[in-house]
Amino acid sequence: MQTEVIKCDKDIDKEGIARAAELLRDGKLVVIPTETVYGLAANALDAKAVATIFEAKGRPQDNPLIVHVASPDWLSRYVPEIPDNAKKLMDAFWPGPLTIILKKASIIPDIVSAGLDTAGFRCPSHPVAHAIIEAAGVPLAAPSANLSGSPSPTQLSHVLQDLDGRVSAVVDGGPCGVGVESTVITLCGGRPRILRPGGVTPEQLRAVLGEVDVDHAVTHKIAPGERVASPGMKYKHYAPKAHVTIVDGSLEDTVAFINARAGEGVAALCFEGEESRFNVPCVTYGGKDDDLSQAQALFDALRELDRIGAKTVYARCPSTEGVGLAVYNRLLRAAGFEITPAAGNSWGRLD
Ligand code: TXA
Numbered sequence: 001m002q003t004e005v006i007k008c009d010k011d012i013d014k015e016g017i018a019r020a021a022e023l024l025r026d027g028k029l030v031v032i033p034t035e036t037v038y039g040l041a042a043n044a045l046d047a048k049a050v051a052t053i054f055e056a057k058g059r060p061q062d063n064p065l066i067v068h069v070a071s072p073d074w075l076s077r078y079v080p081e082i083p084d085n086a087k088k089l090m091d092a093f094w095p096g097p098l099t100i101i102l103k104k105a106s107i108i109p110d111i112v113s114a115g116l117d118t119a120g121f122r123c124p125s126h127p128v129a130h131a132i133i134e135a136a137g138v139p140l141a142a143p144s145a146n147l148s149g150s151p152s153p154t155q156l157s158h159v160l161q162d163l164d165g166r167v168s169a170v171v172d173g174g175p176c177g178v179g180v181e182s183t184v185i186t187l188c189g190g191r192p193r194i195l196r197p198g199g200v201t202p203e204q205l206r207a208v209l210g211e212v213d214v215d216h217a218v219t220h221k222i223a224p225g226e227r228v229a230s231p232g233m234k235y236k237h238y239a240p241k242a243h244v245t246i247v248d249g250s251l252e253d254t255v256a257f258i259n260a261r262a263g264e265g266v267a268a269l270c271f272e273g274e275e276s277r278f279n280v281p282c283v284t285y286g287g288k289d290d291d292l293s294q295a296q297a298l299f300d301a302l303r304e305l306d307r308i309g310a311k312t313v314y315a316r317c318p319s320t321e322g323v324g325l326a327v328y329n330r331l332l333r334a335a336g337f338e339i340t341p342a343a344g345n346s347w348g349r350l351d
């Protein structure tokens with residue numbers, strides 16, 4: 001299939017929006033920009049169209065999709081009831097990078113929720129995403145627009161690398177602002193719980209809801225056979241081809257650790273301005289004390305490591321404050337949870 005690229009990165013291009021909406025209403029796949037990452041979208045009410053999402057990205061059938069709505073007032077069409085906590089979250093964070101898991105209404109096909117009786121709902125703040133959903137007039141099911149297992153796409157080139165020829169169109173909205181996916185929070189059962197950290201931080205959620213748990217799987221590897229609240233947590237994710245290990249410790253200790261392991265195919269994933277300290281090729285992901293810039297840069301950096309042919313990557317460990325928890329979670333998964341102290345006693349991130 002020929003993939004059409006629709007430019008929409010300056011002003012909202014009305015023709016481009018109308019074209020994308022027409023394709024979506026017609027049951028086709030269209031990649032759309034959002035404020036977090038690019039999404040591989042189809043009409044969420046059309047089970048056949050949704051099935052092609054799983055095919056195009058090679059996604060396991062038991063991993064449910066997020067339903068994207070144009071505005072908060074659409075939600076009542078797709079859920080039997082909106083709990084008070086959901087209303088509070090919507091008022092505080094929608095439109096924006098927060099996905100809320102709620103009981104779904106039967107109008108949402110089972111394939112969207114992978115057979116669960118709940119679904120994730122999100123109202124994106126990206127003006128192009130908003131305009132496309134509004135023009136399509138239907139909610140859009142959209143996972144991140146990468147091949148299953150690879151880093152999520154934050155710019156057009158990433159999308160084309162993975163999905164050129166597999167989707168009808170890609171809407172180019174320029175680079176994504178947040179750079180990591182939305183925070184996923186469940187309000188189904190017990191205390192509100194973060195299943196995936198993202199653009200909205202635990203601190204921000206607690207300011208609105210009071211106590212909020214962070215699921216164990218955010219920072220710990222799932223044991224084989226262990227039950228997970230969010231099926232996406234089971235799968236290997238965000239992985240470049242290289243073997244990645246996170247090195248936890250001060251800059252000095254990390255430099256010593258990595259430089260002692262220099263050799264063919266070894267590279268460092270470090271913070272801006274640190275490159276000259278390492279005697280191996282470096283790729284950077286944001287500033288050391290700047291969680292937002294780290295989030296924005298991480299997925300491109302993981303792809304860049306493949307481009308430079310890295311085989312073994314040692315990564316600087318981010319702080320888990322703010323959006324840093326999302327950065328840390330993605331990096332942990334890219335590393336298959338392999339993390340090592342740079343020096344004898346420099347642990348401290350895992351709990
Ligand atoms: O920022 C984002 O959320 C992006 C953009 C495109 O909106 N989308 C995204 O979708 O990251 P995806 O499919 O790559 O990740 C959705 C995550 C998965 O880990 C999935 O398992 C979880 O949300 N999820 C979806 N529905 C769920 C449900 N009903 N219960 C538990 N987890 C769910």
Ligand code: MG
Pocket residue numbers: 143144152
């Ligand atoms: Mg994804």
